[in-house]
Amino acid sequence: MKLIADLHTHTIASTHAYATVTEMVFEASRLGLFALAITDHARSMPGAPGPFYFESLGMLPQYMEGVRLLRGIEANICDYDGNIDVEPTLQNYLDWVVASMHTITIKGEATVEKCTNAYLKLAENPNVNVIAHSGSEYFKYDYDLVIPKLAQNGKLVEINDSAFRYSKDYMGNCVTIAKLCKKYGARICVNTDAHFTNTLGKGYKTLEMLREIDFPESLVVNASVDNLKAYFDENGISY
Numbered sequence: 573m574k575l576i577a578d579l580h581t582h583t584i585a586s587t588h589a590y591a592t593v594t595e596m597v598f599e600a601s602r603l604g605l606f607a608l609a610i611t612d613h614a615r616s617m618p619g620a621p622g623p624f625y626f627e628s629l630g631m632l633p634q635y636m637e638g639v640r641l642l643r644g645i646e647a648n649i650c651d652y653d654g655n656i657d658v659e660p661t662l663q664n665y666l667d668w669v670v671a672s673m674h675t676i677t678i679k680g681e682a683t684v685e686k687c688t689n690a691y692l693k694l695a696e697n698p699n700v701n702v703i704a705h706s707g708s709e710y711f712k713y714d715y716d717l718v719i720p721k722l723a724q725n726g727k728l729v730e731i732n733d734s735a736f737r738y739s740k741d742y743m744g745n746c747v748t749i750a751k752l753c754k755k756y757g758a759r760i761c762v763n764t765d766a767h768f769t770n771t772l773g774k775g776y777k778t779l780e781m782l783r784e785i786d787f788p789e790s791l792v793v794n795a796s797v798d799n800l801k802a803y804f805d806e807n808g809i810s811y
């Protein structure tokens with residue numbers, strides 16, 4: 573299995589990432605990727621760009637260097653009711669929304685019950701494509717309750733390769749999540765969350781883990797162009 577797209581990446585617009593859109597696209601092209609989602613952090617993250625940055629993403633071409641460039645955002649899950657800091661009016665400008673929990677952008681202490689509620693609510697949000705890096709031990713949720721719901725609603729469960737590089741305590745949870753995605757038929761995407769060009773498109777640790785658990789390629793949306801195009805077709809994303 574190999575990756576044909578990276579669907580969660582950052583640029584200097586996030587202000588704690590270090591490459592431009594152009595540099596990220598050239599790297600994606602060099603790797604032969606079919607698509608790249610640029611998903612800079614939404615407004616609650618310190619240093620994030622304002623709404624006008626995201627509204628103006630339409631100025632970027634749909635294809636650069638042969639790569640389908642998805643105009644995206646990484647929304648912050650702001651509370652345990654699953655609300656995100658991206659208004660529906662802004663979502664109209666975007667091709668791609670990944671949503672994630674970060675300790676600095678969510679109100680209140682986490683419990684399994686509260687996180688389960690947040691993810692179940694998020695599963696109902698028609699504008700969210702990806703549930704990002706949900707393997708956190710702090711934001712642990714009831715996987716057996718949430719994952720079937722995500723599968724049913726066509727949400728993509730991200731296995732975030734940076735978890736294997738930077739947050740080793742996530743690894744066990746990521747394996748559990750992947751096994752349950754296989755069991756319930758939830759589609760996943762393997763993303764790098766690259767904050768620089770060097771890690772873009774290289775989800776090697778995750779791919780190795782998926783091989784070990786015999787994870788079906790048909791459920792990995794960014795493991796083949798056909799898989800990703802099928803997802804785009806279902807969700808009205810042009811290519």
Ligand SMILES: [Zn+2]
Pocket residue numbers: 582586588613767
């Ligand atoms: Zn970041």
Ligand SMILES: [Zn+2]
Pocket residue numbers: 580581582646765
């Ligand atoms: Zn990110």
